[in-house]
Amino acid sequence: MNILVNGRTLDFPNEKATIAELLESYQIQKKIAVVEHNKQIVKKTDYEHTKLADGDHVEIVHFVGGG
């Protein structure tokens, strides 16, 4: 399925993917991530069971320590 991640189309192979799996594919730890799914902020506790569907818009911003 195709999802729009940070404005870019991503062809995600897993049809039943969750937000948690998407973060994993980017190697982003969930505790430092802020995720917006179709314009709604997703609570960290909901990452595991929030399913993605074709055409969804996802924004991911994650904290980093460097500087």
Place this chain on the structure above:
Amino acid sequence: MTERYSRQERFTPIGPGGQAQLANKHVFIVGAGALGCANAEMLTRAGVGKITIIDRDYIEWSNLGRQQLYTENDAASLKTKASAAEQRLRAMNSEIKVQGIAQEFEAETAEALVDGADFLIDGTDNFQTRFVINDVAAKIKVPWVYGGCLKSYGIVLPIVPGTTPCLHCLIDHLPQEGSTCDTVGIIGPAVQMTAAYQSAECLKFLTGHSMTVEMVYADVWGREYSSINISGLLNPECPSCSRDAVFPYLKKEKGLKTAMLCGRNTVQVRPDQLSTLSLSDLSSHLENVTDRMKENAELLMFHVEDVRFVVFKDGRTLIHGTENVEEAKKLYQKYIGA
């Protein structure tokens, strides 16, 4: 001398009124590394009346690639970042007050250090210090702006304590990152872009505008951009910014814990809350800095800078070859990230 700021004054949102406001403000910059240098130069040239910049380190050759206030001479003479930055900033603008402080920004002294500041800038390279900034900013009710960068991207978030979500509202425990600028690298353009967003928010606040409540992410190499409005994530029970705040990072209830292992020339470093660290991700990042590395299901061992790290998968780390706790903390932040 008003000629100096004429272009900035012609920018309508600032104008001569905003410029006059800047002259009466005090910005405190924590960290004089890449982000600290870039922010300090912009704000010095912009005419912020007083700038204080604090850093615990001295200048090394590996800093010159992106820490814009320093020269080869500074690195050769092992100058502290604080004194070199002070000198350079004063040479850029003699109309303002600049002070460099060669100290660690830590829980015990933070509040006294930032006394009188109107705004704090995050120029650090680790979460431990950022959480101290977050707590002290909330305690004295002064806004600050988080900035972080890695590889070719950066993240920026302005924080008005009690009004917009703070760092603690968004991250409940000191994270162990597993990748740092020292292991996976950083490019100058990412630093400049991140600092530009930070300084712009600072200038907004100091000239009476409200800052954005969006957390921004931008990748200057991959040309990716994202921005999320996080106003809904303010935690009314936040231990750092709510009405009942206890400032756990100022009290050292939270943060990096260190212990000297007597007689073993070893320091143990661990975050306040242990959690699973991906040793395989960590080892892939460390391949850039060491070729002496061993890994099993429980731990990862590697040699770097004359010390030997043993990292357990819960994040607890032994650093063999030093008895200096501060040094060990620095090494942990450099290679594991926290």
